[in-house]
Amino acid sequence: MTLNPSTNRHHYPSPAPSPPNEIDFTMTAANPIAVLASSRAVLDGKLTAATIVISQATGKITSIFHSVLHASDFPPGISYIDHSPHILLPGLVDAHVHLNEPGRTEWEGFWTGTRAAAFGGVTTVIDMPLNAIPPTTTVAGLREKVQAAQGKCWVDVGFYGGIVPGNPTELRPLVQEGVRGFKGFLIDSGVPEFPAVSSTDIALAMAALADEPTTLMFHAETIPPISDSVGDDVQRSLPPLAPVGPLDEYATFLASRPSSFETYAIAQILSLAHIAPNLPLHIVHLSAIEAIPLLREAIANGVNITAETCFHYLSLAAESVRNGDTRHKCCPPIRSKSNQDGLWEELMQDDGCIKTVVSDHSPCTPNLKLLPSHITNASTNVVAGQEESKGDFFSAWGGVSSVGLGLSILWTEGQSRGISIEDVVKWCCKKTAKQVGLENEKGDLAVGLDGDVAVFDDQGVFEVGEEAMLFRNKCSPYQGMRLQGVVKETWVRGQRVWDREGSGFGKGGPNGKLLLERRR
Numbered sequence: 221m222t223l224n225p226s227t228n229r230h231h232y233p234s235p236a237p238s239p240p241n242e243i244d245f246t247m248t249a250a251n252p253i254a255v256l257a258s259s260r261a262v263l264d265g266k267l268t269a270a271t272i273v274i275s276q277a278t279g280k281i282t283s284i285f286h287s288v289l290h291a292s293d294f295p296p297g298i299s300y301i302d303h304s305p306h307i308l309l310p311g312l313v314d315a316h317v318h319l320n321e322p323g324r325t326e327w328e329g330f331w332t333g334t335r336a337a338a339f340g341g342v343t344t345v346i347d348m349p350l351n352a353i354p355p356t357t358t359v360a361g362l363r364e365k366v367q368a369a370q371g372k373c374w375v376d377v378g379f380y381g382g383i384v385p386g387n388p389t390e391l392r393p394l395v396q397e398g399v400r401g402f403k404g405f406l407i408d409s410g411v412p413e414f415p416a417v418s419s420t421d422i423a424l425a426m427a428a429l430a431d432e433p434t435t436l437m438f439h440a441e442t443i444p445p446i447s448d449s450v451g452d453d454v455q456r457s458l459p460p461l462a463p464v465g466p467l468d469e470y471a472t473f474l475a476s477r478p479s480s481f482e483t484y485a486i487a488q489i490l491s492l493a494h495i496a497p498n499l500p501l502h503i504v505h506l507s508a509i510e511a512i513p514l515l516r517e518a519i520a521n522g523v524n525i526t527a528e529t530c531f532h533y534l535s536l537a538a539e540s541v542r543n544g545d546t547r548h549k550c551c552p553p554i555r556s557k558s559n560q561d562g563l564w565e566e567l568m569q570d571d572g573c574i575k576t577v578v579s580d581h582s583p584c585t586p587n588l589k590l591l592p593s594h595i596t597n598a599s600t601n602v603v604a605g606q607e608e609s610k611g612d613f614f615s616a617w618g619g620v621s622s623v624g625l626g627l628s629i630l631w632t633e634g635q636s637r638g639i640s641i642e643d644v645v646k647w648c649c650k651k652t653a654k655q656v657g658l659e660n661e662k663g664d665l666a667v668g669l670d671g672d673v674a675v676f677d678d679q680g681v682f683e684v685g686e687e688a689m690l691f692r693n694k695c696s697p698y699q700g701m702r703l704q705g706v707v708k709e710t711w712v713r714g715q716r717v718w719d720r721e722g723s724g725f726g727k728g729g730p731n732g733k734l735l736l737e738r739r740r
Contacts, residue, residue: 252277253273253276253298254273254274254300255272255274255291255298255301256274256303256308256673256675257271257301258306260305260306261307261309263284263665265650267307270284270285271289272284272671274673275671276715278714279670279714281669281671288302303709306678307677307678309341309645309674309675310662310664310665311343311649311674311712312343312626312649312674313345314346314581315528315576315578315652315656316504316505316530317337317345317348317580318348318350318583318619320333320351320352320583321369321372322364322365323352323353324351327584329692330368330372333581334375334730335374336624336690337624340624341627341675341676342623342626343375343674343710343711344376344378344662344672344735345378347377349379351411352368354413355384355411355414356394356399357414358387359393359394359397366734371729372730373730373734374717376662376734378656378736380401380403381394381399381401381402382402383422384417384421385418385421388428389428392429392432395432395433398735398737398739401435402425404417404422405439406439407442419488419491431498432499433657434500434657435500435501435502436502437503438489440503441481442484442488443481444480467612469543469613470548473553473613474538474553477552479510481508481552482506482508482552483514486514490518493518493523497523498524499524501523501526502528503515503525503527504528504580505528505550506527506529506563506574507533507553508555511527512566512574526574526575526655527573529563529577530580531578531625531629532548532550532580533555533560533563534560534563534629534630535560535630535632536697537554537555537556537560538553538554538555544592544594546589547589547591547695549613549619550582551618575647575651576647576651576652576655577626577630577648578626580619580620581619581622581623581691582618582619582620583619583695584619584693584695585693588616588617589616592611595611621689624691625684625696625698627648627705627707628682628704628707629703630644630647631644631678632704632705641678649663651663671714672711672712672713674707675708675709675711676705677707681702681703682703684700684701708721
Protein backbone atom coordinates (compact mmCIF):
# COMPACT_ATOMS: atom_id res chain seq x y z
CA MET A 221 0.00 0.00 0.00
CA THR A 222 1.35 3.43 -0.94
CA LEU A 223 0.22 6.21 1.37
CA ASN A 224 0.42 9.95 1.26
CA PRO A 225 1.68 11.30 4.63
CA SER A 226 -1.64 13.07 5.08
CA THR A 227 -3.27 9.71 5.82
CA ASN A 228 -1.57 9.62 9.21
CA ARG A 229 -4.53 10.16 11.52
CA HIS A 230 -2.73 12.78 13.59
CA HIS A 231 -2.56 15.08 10.54
CA TYR A 232 -5.55 13.95 8.53
CA PRO A 233 -7.95 16.80 7.69
CA SER A 234 -11.73 16.75 7.84
CA PRO A 235 -13.19 13.28 7.27
CA ALA A 236 -13.86 12.43 3.65
CA PRO A 237 -16.50 10.00 2.39
CA SER A 238 -13.89 8.12 0.40
CA PRO A 239 -10.11 7.97 0.29
CA PRO A 240 -8.40 10.84 -1.52
CA ASN A 241 -7.55 10.02 -5.11
CA GLU A 242 -3.80 10.24 -4.55
CA ILE A 243 -3.84 7.24 -2.21
CA ASP A 244 -3.04 3.96 -3.91
CA PHE A 245 -4.44 0.97 -2.05
CA THR A 246 -2.18 -1.71 -3.41
CA MET A 247 -2.74 -5.23 -2.16
CA THR A 248 -0.44 -8.04 -3.25
CA ALA A 249 0.07 -11.62 -2.18
CA ALA A 250 3.10 -10.41 -0.24
CA ASN A 251 1.13 -7.62 1.43
CA PRO A 252 -2.48 -8.64 2.12
CA ILE A 253 -4.50 -6.11 4.05
CA ALA A 254 -7.51 -6.28 6.38
CA VAL A 255 -9.92 -3.38 6.73
CA LEU A 256 -12.13 -2.88 9.78
CA ALA A 257 -14.66 -0.06 9.82
CA SER A 258 -17.33 1.19 12.20
CA SER A 259 -19.39 4.23 13.01
CA ARG A 260 -17.83 3.99 16.48
CA ALA A 261 -14.19 3.41 17.38
CA VAL A 262 -11.93 4.63 20.16
CA LEU A 263 -8.97 6.42 18.59
CA ASP A 264 -6.50 8.36 20.68
CA GLY A 265 -8.94 8.36 23.60
CA LYS A 266 -11.93 9.63 21.63
CA LEU A 267 -15.02 7.92 20.21
CA THR A 268 -15.30 8.54 16.46
CA ALA A 269 -16.14 6.87 13.17
CA ALA A 270 -13.17 5.06 11.69
CA THR A 271 -11.80 2.84 8.98
CA ILE A 272 -8.66 0.99 10.01
CA VAL A 273 -6.31 -0.60 7.50
CA ILE A 274 -3.95 -3.31 8.75
CA SER A 275 -1.12 -4.99 6.88
CA GLN A 276 -1.46 -8.71 7.45
CA ALA A 277 2.16 -9.13 6.41
CA THR A 278 3.54 -6.94 9.22
CA GLY A 279 0.56 -6.98 11.58
CA LYS A 280 0.75 -3.18 11.81
CA ILE A 281 -1.91 -0.52 11.29
CA THR A 282 -0.92 1.30 8.11
CA SER A 283 -3.64 3.95 7.87
CA ILE A 284 -6.73 5.22 9.68
CA PHE A 285 -9.60 7.32 8.30
CA HIS A 286 -12.04 9.19 10.56
CA SER A 287 -15.02 8.03 8.54
CA VAL A 288 -16.60 4.78 7.43
CA LEU A 289 -15.22 3.98 3.99
CA HIS A 290 -16.99 1.45 1.81
CA ALA A 291 -15.79 -1.87 0.50
CA SER A 292 -15.87 -0.38 -3.00
CA ASP A 293 -13.11 2.05 -1.97
CA PHE A 294 -10.71 -0.90 -1.72
CA PRO A 295 -9.42 -3.52 -4.17
CA PRO A 296 -11.73 -6.47 -4.94
CA GLY A 297 -11.27 -9.48 -2.72
CA ILE A 298 -9.91 -7.52 0.21
CA SER A 299 -10.88 -8.55 3.75
CA TYR A 300 -13.33 -5.76 4.62
CA ILE A 301 -15.88 -5.69 7.45
CA ASP A 302 -18.11 -2.81 8.54
CA HIS A 303 -18.88 -3.54 12.18
CA SER A 304 -21.26 -0.60 12.71
CA PRO A 305 -22.70 0.07 15.24
CA HIS A 306 -20.36 -2.05 17.37
CA ILE A 307 -17.29 -0.35 18.81
CA LEU A 308 -13.74 -0.97 17.59
CA LEU A 309 -11.49 -0.97 20.64
CA PRO A 310 -7.77 -1.48 20.99
CA GLY A 311 -7.18 -5.02 22.16
CA LEU A 312 -6.99 -5.11 25.94
CA VAL A 313 -3.60 -5.56 27.62
CA ASP A 314 -4.14 -7.62 30.76
CA ALA A 315 -0.97 -6.90 32.70
CA HIS A 316 -1.60 -9.39 35.53
CA VAL A 317 -2.34 -13.03 34.66
CA HIS A 318 -1.16 -16.31 36.17
CA LEU A 319 -0.90 -18.95 33.43
CA ASN A 320 0.92 -21.49 35.66
CA GLU A 321 2.76 -23.36 32.92
CA PRO A 322 4.96 -25.34 33.26
CA GLY A 323 4.48 -27.15 36.54
CA ARG A 324 0.85 -26.49 37.45
CA THR A 325 -0.90 -26.98 34.14
CA GLU A 326 -3.82 -28.66 35.90
CA TRP A 327 -4.55 -25.15 37.22
CA GLU A 328 -4.14 -23.28 33.91
CA GLY A 329 -1.95 -23.24 30.82
CA PHE A 330 -0.97 -21.12 27.84
CA TRP A 331 -3.51 -22.74 25.51
CA THR A 332 -6.56 -22.39 27.76
CA GLY A 333 -5.60 -19.11 29.41
CA THR A 334 -4.91 -17.27 26.17
CA ARG A 335 -8.07 -18.63 24.51
CA ALA A 336 -10.04 -17.27 27.45
CA ALA A 337 -8.28 -13.94 27.00
CA ALA A 338 -9.13 -13.76 23.28
CA PHE A 339 -12.80 -14.54 24.05
CA GLY A 340 -12.92 -11.31 26.03
CA GLY A 341 -11.04 -9.01 23.65
CA VAL A 342 -7.70 -9.32 25.44
CA THR A 343 -4.94 -9.42 22.82
CA THR A 344 -1.94 -9.25 25.15
CA VAL A 345 -1.39 -10.90 28.52
CA ILE A 346 1.62 -10.52 30.79
CA ASP A 347 2.30 -13.71 32.71
CA MET A 348 3.23 -13.48 36.38
CA PRO A 349 6.45 -15.14 37.62
CA LEU A 350 4.48 -17.57 39.83
CA ASN A 351 2.69 -20.11 40.11
CA ALA A 352 4.57 -22.02 37.42
CA ILE A 353 7.30 -24.44 38.42
CA PRO A 354 10.00 -23.29 38.13
CA PRO A 355 9.09 -19.67 38.80
CA THR A 356 10.52 -16.95 36.59
CA THR A 357 13.22 -15.91 39.07
CA THR A 358 16.18 -16.97 36.93
CA VAL A 359 17.09 -16.84 33.26
CA ALA A 360 16.89 -20.64 33.20
CA GLY A 361 13.36 -20.47 34.62
CA LEU A 362 12.30 -17.94 32.00
CA ARG A 363 13.71 -20.04 29.18
CA GLU A 364 11.86 -23.09 30.45
CA LYS A 365 8.62 -21.11 30.50
CA VAL A 366 9.24 -19.74 26.99
CA GLN A 367 9.83 -23.26 25.73
CA ALA A 368 6.58 -24.43 27.33
CA ALA A 369 4.67 -21.59 25.63
CA GLN A 370 5.77 -22.38 22.08
CA GLY A 371 2.83 -22.92 19.72
CA LYS A 372 0.20 -22.61 22.46
CA CYS A 373 -0.64 -18.90 22.65
CA TRP A 374 -3.76 -17.49 20.99
CA VAL A 375 -2.80 -13.92 21.90
CA ASP A 376 0.54 -12.19 22.44
CA VAL A 377 2.23 -13.02 25.74
CA GLY A 378 4.88 -11.20 27.74
CA PHE A 379 6.55 -12.29 30.96
CA TYR A 380 7.45 -10.83 34.33
CA GLY A 381 10.43 -11.83 36.39
CA GLY A 382 10.29 -12.39 40.13
CA ILE A 383 12.30 -11.04 43.04
CA VAL A 384 12.95 -13.53 45.82
CA PRO A 385 15.65 -13.78 48.49
CA GLY A 386 19.02 -14.48 46.91
CA ASN A 387 18.36 -13.67 43.24
CA PRO A 388 19.57 -10.05 42.74
CA THR A 389 22.29 -11.19 40.32
CA GLU A 390 19.61 -12.71 38.06
CA LEU A 391 17.64 -9.50 37.65
CA ARG A 392 19.69 -7.64 35.03
CA PRO A 393 20.11 -10.77 32.90
CA LEU A 394 16.33 -11.22 33.01
CA VAL A 395 15.92 -7.65 31.72
CA GLN A 396 18.24 -8.55 28.85
CA GLU A 397 16.13 -11.64 28.15
CA GLY A 398 13.01 -9.49 27.72
CA VAL A 399 10.93 -9.60 30.91
CA ARG A 400 8.49 -6.68 31.18
CA GLY A 401 8.97 -6.05 34.89
CA PHE A 402 9.48 -7.75 38.26
CA LYS A 403 7.22 -8.75 41.12
CA GLY A 404 7.91 -9.59 44.73
CA PHE A 405 5.78 -10.52 47.74
CA LEU A 406 6.09 -8.90 51.15
CA ILE A 407 4.01 -11.74 52.64
CA ASP A 408 3.85 -15.48 52.07
CA SER A 409 2.91 -16.10 48.43
CA GLY A 410 1.19 -19.41 49.08
CA VAL A 411 3.75 -21.44 47.11
CA PRO A 412 7.10 -22.47 48.60
CA GLU A 413 9.18 -21.83 45.47
CA PHE A 414 8.38 -18.09 45.59
CA PRO A 415 9.26 -16.86 49.12
CA ALA A 416 8.58 -13.38 50.45
CA VAL A 417 11.22 -10.67 50.40
CA SER A 418 12.52 -8.58 53.29
CA SER A 419 13.48 -4.91 53.25
CA THR A 420 17.05 -6.02 52.63
CA ASP A 421 15.99 -8.06 49.60
CA ILE A 422 13.98 -5.13 48.23
CA ALA A 423 16.91 -2.77 48.67
CA LEU A 424 19.19 -5.15 46.76
CA ALA A 425 16.64 -5.48 43.95
CA MET A 426 16.22 -1.71 43.72
CA ALA A 427 19.95 -1.22 43.52
CA ALA A 428 20.31 -3.85 40.81
CA LEU A 429 17.48 -2.40 38.71
CA ALA A 430 18.01 1.30 39.42
CA ASP A 431 19.08 2.17 35.88
CA GLU A 432 17.29 -0.57 33.97
CA PRO A 433 14.25 -0.04 31.69
CA THR A 434 11.80 -1.95 33.85
CA THR A 435 9.17 -1.71 36.60
CA LEU A 436 9.45 -3.13 40.12
CA MET A 437 6.09 -4.34 41.41
CA PHE A 438 4.92 -5.55 44.80
CA HIS A 439 2.22 -7.67 46.34
CA ALA A 440 1.87 -5.15 49.15
CA GLU A 441 0.68 -7.00 52.22
CA THR A 442 2.71 -7.63 55.33
CA ILE A 443 1.92 -8.25 58.97
CA PRO A 444 2.33 -5.11 61.08
CA PRO A 445 4.48 -5.49 64.18
CA ILE A 446 1.36 -5.61 66.39
CA SER A 447 -1.71 -7.24 64.91
CA ASP A 448 -4.85 -9.05 66.01
CA SER A 449 -4.47 -11.51 63.16
CA VAL A 450 -1.77 -12.99 60.97
CA GLY A 451 -3.80 -14.64 58.25
CA ASP A 452 -3.95 -18.25 57.10
CA ASP A 453 -0.90 -19.60 58.92
CA VAL A 454 -2.45 -19.25 62.36
CA GLN A 455 -6.01 -20.31 61.66
CA ARG A 456 -5.88 -22.68 64.63
CA SER A 457 -3.79 -20.51 66.96
CA LEU A 458 -4.90 -19.51 70.42
CA PRO A 459 -6.37 -16.05 71.03
CA PRO A 460 -5.64 -13.26 70.32
CA LEU A 461 -4.10 -14.52 67.02
CA ALA A 462 -6.94 -16.89 66.17
CA PRO A 463 -9.63 -16.03 63.61
CA VAL A 464 -12.47 -14.05 65.13
CA GLY A 465 -15.34 -16.28 63.99
CA PRO A 466 -16.36 -19.38 62.01
CA LEU A 467 -13.91 -20.28 59.26
CA ASP A 468 -16.65 -20.53 56.62
CA GLU A 469 -17.83 -16.96 57.18
CA TYR A 470 -16.29 -14.40 54.88
CA ALA A 471 -16.27 -11.78 57.63
CA THR A 472 -13.84 -13.98 59.57
CA PHE A 473 -11.45 -14.16 56.64
CA LEU A 474 -11.76 -10.44 55.89
CA ALA A 475 -10.89 -9.59 59.49
CA SER A 476 -7.73 -11.70 59.14
CA ARG A 477 -6.39 -9.50 56.28
CA PRO A 478 -7.13 -5.95 57.48
CA SER A 479 -6.26 -2.86 55.47
CA SER A 480 -3.30 -2.28 57.79
CA PHE A 481 -1.57 -5.19 56.04
CA GLU A 482 -1.57 -3.15 52.84
CA THR A 483 -0.75 0.25 54.34
CA TYR A 484 2.15 -1.09 56.37
CA ALA A 485 3.63 -2.87 53.33
CA ILE A 486 3.29 0.22 51.14
CA ALA A 487 4.91 2.37 53.81
CA GLN A 488 7.81 -0.10 53.88
CA ILE A 489 8.22 0.11 50.09
CA LEU A 490 8.05 3.91 50.10
CA SER A 491 10.73 4.08 52.78
CA LEU A 492 13.13 2.39 50.34
CA ALA A 493 12.19 4.29 47.18
CA HIS A 494 15.11 6.72 47.55
CA ILE A 495 17.50 3.88 46.68
CA ALA A 496 16.40 3.99 43.03
CA PRO A 497 14.56 7.28 42.48
CA ASN A 498 14.21 6.77 38.72
CA LEU A 499 12.95 3.20 38.90
CA PRO A 500 9.18 2.95 38.34
CA LEU A 501 7.47 1.23 41.28
CA HIS A 502 4.04 -0.31 41.12
CA ILE A 503 1.56 -1.75 43.62
CA VAL A 504 -0.33 -4.71 42.20
CA HIS A 505 -3.99 -5.45 43.04
CA LEU A 506 -4.58 -2.55 45.44
CA SER A 507 -7.59 -3.34 47.59
CA ALA A 508 -7.59 -1.03 50.65
CA ILE A 509 -8.63 2.59 50.15
CA GLU A 510 -6.65 3.49 53.29
CA ALA A 511 -3.50 3.15 51.17
CA ILE A 512 -4.57 5.85 48.72
CA PRO A 513 -3.45 8.86 50.84
CA LEU A 514 -0.02 7.24 51.33
CA LEU A 515 0.42 6.81 47.59
CA ARG A 516 -0.89 10.27 46.75
CA GLU A 517 1.48 11.90 49.20
CA ALA A 518 4.42 9.91 47.85
CA ILE A 519 3.61 10.87 44.27
CA ALA A 520 3.30 14.54 45.29
CA ASN A 521 6.78 14.23 46.80
CA GLY A 522 8.23 12.91 43.56
CA VAL A 523 8.18 9.16 44.14
CA ASN A 524 7.76 7.28 40.87
CA ILE A 525 4.95 4.92 41.92
CA THR A 526 1.58 3.82 40.54
CA ALA A 527 -1.06 1.27 41.47
CA GLU A 528 -3.53 -1.06 39.80
CA THR A 529 -6.75 -2.52 41.03
CA CYS A 530 -8.73 -5.50 39.78
CA PHE A 531 -12.09 -6.23 38.22
CA HIS A 532 -13.17 -8.17 41.30
CA TYR A 533 -12.45 -5.33 43.73
CA LEU A 534 -14.56 -3.02 41.55
CA SER A 535 -17.51 -5.39 41.17
CA LEU A 536 -17.72 -7.73 44.18
CA ALA A 537 -18.32 -6.71 47.80
CA ALA A 538 -17.82 -8.49 51.12
CA GLU A 539 -21.43 -8.00 52.16
CA SER A 540 -22.65 -10.20 49.30
CA VAL A 541 -20.34 -13.19 49.81
CA ARG A 542 -22.25 -16.23 51.06
CA ASN A 543 -20.93 -18.47 53.78
CA GLY A 544 -18.53 -21.00 52.29
CA ASP A 545 -18.32 -19.41 48.83
CA THR A 546 -14.56 -19.58 48.62
CA ARG A 547 -14.62 -18.66 44.93
CA HIS A 548 -14.38 -15.13 46.32
CA LYS A 549 -11.21 -15.75 48.32
CA CYS A 550 -8.21 -13.75 47.16
CA CYS A 551 -5.43 -11.77 48.79
CA PRO A 552 -5.69 -8.89 49.43
CA PRO A 553 -9.35 -9.62 50.09
CA ILE A 554 -12.49 -8.28 48.49
CA ARG A 555 -13.56 -5.60 50.96
CA SER A 556 -16.76 -3.69 51.77
CA LYS A 557 -19.08 -1.89 49.37
CA SER A 558 -17.94 1.46 50.75
CA ASN A 559 -14.32 0.46 50.10
CA GLN A 560 -15.30 -0.47 46.54
CA ASP A 561 -16.87 2.95 46.08
CA GLY A 562 -13.61 4.52 47.23
CA LEU A 563 -11.59 2.56 44.69
CA TRP A 564 -13.91 3.71 41.92
CA GLU A 565 -13.66 7.31 43.08
CA GLU A 566 -9.85 7.20 42.93
CA LEU A 567 -9.78 5.38 39.61
CA MET A 568 -11.94 8.04 38.00
CA GLN A 569 -9.66 10.90 39.05
CA ASP A 570 -7.32 12.06 36.30
CA ASP A 571 -4.60 12.59 38.90
CA GLY A 572 -5.40 9.46 40.90
CA CYS A 573 -2.80 6.92 41.97
CA ILE A 574 -4.78 3.97 40.55
CA LYS A 575 -3.92 3.97 36.85
CA THR A 576 -4.89 0.52 35.56
CA VAL A 577 -7.41 -2.29 35.97
CA VAL A 578 -6.35 -5.93 35.48
CA SER A 579 -7.74 -9.40 36.12
CA ASP A 580 -5.14 -10.97 38.44
CA HIS A 581 -6.48 -14.23 37.03
CA SER A 582 -5.21 -16.70 39.64
CA PRO A 583 -6.91 -20.06 39.08
CA CYS A 584 -6.59 -23.46 40.68
CA THR A 585 -8.30 -26.83 40.44
CA PRO A 586 -11.83 -26.71 41.90
CA ASN A 587 -11.02 -29.13 44.71
CA LEU A 588 -8.53 -26.61 46.15
CA LYS A 589 -11.38 -24.13 46.60
CA LEU A 590 -13.08 -26.54 49.07
CA LEU A 591 -16.54 -25.44 47.96
CA PRO A 592 -19.43 -26.83 50.03
CA SER A 593 -22.32 -28.58 48.31
CA HIS A 594 -24.74 -25.67 48.71
CA ILE A 595 -22.63 -23.46 46.41
CA THR A 596 -23.63 -23.62 42.72
CA ASN A 597 -21.48 -26.01 40.69
CA ALA A 598 -19.42 -26.90 43.74
CA SER A 599 -16.84 -29.55 43.03
CA THR A 600 -17.25 -32.90 44.72
CA ASN A 601 -13.66 -33.77 43.92
CA VAL A 602 -12.22 -33.28 47.40
CA VAL A 603 -8.94 -34.86 48.39
CA ALA A 604 -8.75 -37.17 51.37
CA GLY A 605 -8.75 -35.42 54.72
CA GLN A 606 -10.34 -32.19 53.46
CA GLU A 607 -14.00 -33.12 53.87
CA GLU A 608 -14.22 -31.29 57.18
CA SER A 609 -12.76 -28.15 55.60
CA LYS A 610 -15.50 -27.54 53.03
CA GLY A 611 -16.15 -23.81 52.79
CA ASP A 612 -13.13 -22.95 54.95
CA PHE A 613 -11.87 -19.58 53.68
CA PHE A 614 -8.55 -20.10 55.43
CA SER A 615 -7.69 -23.48 53.95
CA ALA A 616 -9.00 -22.76 50.42
CA TRP A 617 -6.67 -21.53 47.68
CA GLY A 618 -6.83 -17.76 47.24
CA GLY A 619 -7.40 -16.44 43.74
CA VAL A 620 -10.20 -15.26 41.44
CA SER A 621 -10.63 -16.67 37.93
CA SER A 622 -11.79 -14.06 35.43
CA VAL A 623 -9.44 -13.71 32.45
CA GLY A 624 -11.51 -12.82 29.40
CA LEU A 625 -14.45 -11.58 31.47
CA GLY A 626 -12.94 -8.31 32.66
CA LEU A 627 -14.17 -6.01 29.89
CA SER A 628 -17.76 -7.11 30.45
CA ILE A 629 -17.41 -7.01 34.25
CA LEU A 630 -16.08 -3.46 34.18
CA TRP A 631 -18.63 -2.27 31.63
CA THR A 632 -21.51 -3.81 33.60
CA GLU A 633 -20.48 -2.30 36.93
CA GLY A 634 -19.60 1.00 35.29
CA GLN A 635 -23.09 1.56 33.90
CA SER A 636 -24.29 2.85 37.26
CA ARG A 637 -21.13 4.89 37.78
CA GLY A 638 -21.15 6.94 34.60
CA ILE A 639 -18.02 5.56 32.97
CA SER A 640 -17.39 5.85 29.24
CA ILE A 641 -15.88 3.35 26.85
CA GLU A 642 -12.98 5.78 26.54
CA ASP A 643 -12.36 5.30 30.28
CA VAL A 644 -12.19 1.54 29.81
CA VAL A 645 -9.63 1.93 27.01
CA LYS A 646 -7.54 4.24 29.19
CA TRP A 647 -7.50 1.83 32.16
CA CYS A 648 -7.28 -1.53 30.38
CA CYS A 649 -5.45 -0.78 27.13
CA LYS A 650 -3.42 2.39 26.94
CA LYS A 651 -2.09 2.59 30.49
CA THR A 652 -1.57 -1.14 30.93
CA ALA A 653 0.51 -1.12 27.74
CA LYS A 654 2.55 1.77 29.11
CA GLN A 655 2.99 0.00 32.46
CA VAL A 656 4.83 -2.85 30.73
CA GLY A 657 6.71 -0.77 28.16
CA LEU A 658 4.56 -1.72 25.17
CA GLU A 659 3.04 1.69 24.44
CA ASN A 660 4.79 1.82 21.07
CA GLU A 661 3.19 -1.45 19.99
CA LYS A 662 -0.03 -1.99 21.93
CA GLY A 663 -2.86 -0.28 23.75
CA ASP A 664 -4.21 2.09 21.08
CA LEU A 665 -5.47 2.16 17.52
CA ALA A 666 -2.86 4.24 15.75
CA VAL A 667 -0.71 4.10 12.64
CA GLY A 668 2.41 2.03 13.27
CA LEU A 669 0.98 0.09 16.22
CA ASP A 670 -0.04 -3.56 16.15
CA GLY A 671 -3.42 -4.25 14.57
CA ASP A 672 -4.94 -5.58 17.80
CA VAL A 673 -8.68 -4.95 17.81
CA ALA A 674 -11.67 -5.98 19.91
CA VAL A 675 -15.09 -5.59 18.31
CA PHE A 676 -17.39 -4.74 21.22
CA ASP A 677 -21.18 -4.83 21.40
CA ASP A 678 -21.77 -2.49 24.31
CA GLN A 679 -25.49 -3.34 24.46
CA GLY A 680 -25.25 -7.12 24.25
CA VAL A 681 -25.72 -9.27 27.35
CA PHE A 682 -24.77 -12.81 28.31
CA GLU A 683 -24.84 -15.09 31.30
CA VAL A 684 -21.54 -16.41 32.61
CA GLY A 685 -21.86 -20.14 32.08
CA GLU A 686 -19.22 -22.70 31.24
CA GLU A 687 -19.21 -21.63 27.59
CA ALA A 688 -18.08 -18.14 28.67
CA MET A 689 -15.33 -19.40 30.97
CA LEU A 690 -12.69 -20.67 28.58
CA PHE A 691 -10.03 -20.90 31.27
CA ARG A 692 -9.21 -24.46 32.28
CA ASN A 693 -11.23 -24.78 35.49
CA LYS A 694 -14.79 -23.48 35.43
CA CYS A 695 -14.77 -22.11 38.96
CA SER A 696 -15.38 -18.38 39.32
CA PRO A 697 -17.44 -16.03 41.50
CA TYR A 698 -18.94 -14.68 38.28
CA GLN A 699 -20.68 -17.97 37.45
CA GLY A 700 -24.37 -17.33 36.83
CA MET A 701 -24.02 -13.56 36.62
CA ARG A 702 -25.55 -11.61 33.76
CA LEU A 703 -23.07 -9.22 32.20
CA GLN A 704 -23.45 -6.40 29.70
CA GLY A 705 -20.97 -6.03 26.87
CA VAL A 706 -20.08 -8.79 24.41
CA VAL A 707 -16.88 -9.16 22.39
CA LYS A 708 -17.94 -10.15 18.88
CA GLU A 709 -14.48 -10.53 17.35
CA THR A 710 -10.86 -10.34 18.47
CA TRP A 711 -8.02 -9.51 16.07
CA VAL A 712 -4.34 -9.94 16.91
CA ARG A 713 -1.88 -8.20 14.59
CA GLY A 714 -4.36 -8.16 11.73
CA GLN A 715 -5.51 -11.76 12.10
CA ARG A 716 -8.95 -12.66 13.44
CA VAL A 717 -8.52 -15.17 16.27
CA TRP A 718 -12.03 -15.13 17.76
CA ASP A 719 -15.38 -14.81 15.97
CA ARG A 720 -18.32 -15.21 18.36
CA GLU A 721 -21.00 -15.52 15.69
CA GLY A 722 -18.92 -17.29 13.06
CA SER A 723 -16.24 -19.90 13.26
CA GLY A 724 -15.21 -19.33 16.87
CA PHE A 725 -11.47 -19.90 16.97
CA GLY A 726 -11.47 -21.32 13.46
CA LYS A 727 -9.09 -23.97 12.22
CA GLY A 728 -5.87 -22.00 11.98
CA GLY A 729 -4.54 -22.72 15.46
CA PRO A 730 -2.77 -20.32 17.83
CA ASN A 731 -0.53 -17.66 16.35
CA GLY A 732 0.28 -15.48 19.37
CA LYS A 733 3.75 -13.97 19.65
CA LEU A 734 6.02 -14.17 22.69
CA LEU A 735 7.09 -10.63 23.56
CA LEU A 736 10.77 -11.08 24.34
CA GLU A 737 12.38 -7.97 22.90
CA ARG A 738 14.33 -6.10 25.54
CA ARG A 739 12.25 -3.32 27.05
CA ARG A 740 13.46 0.18 26.21
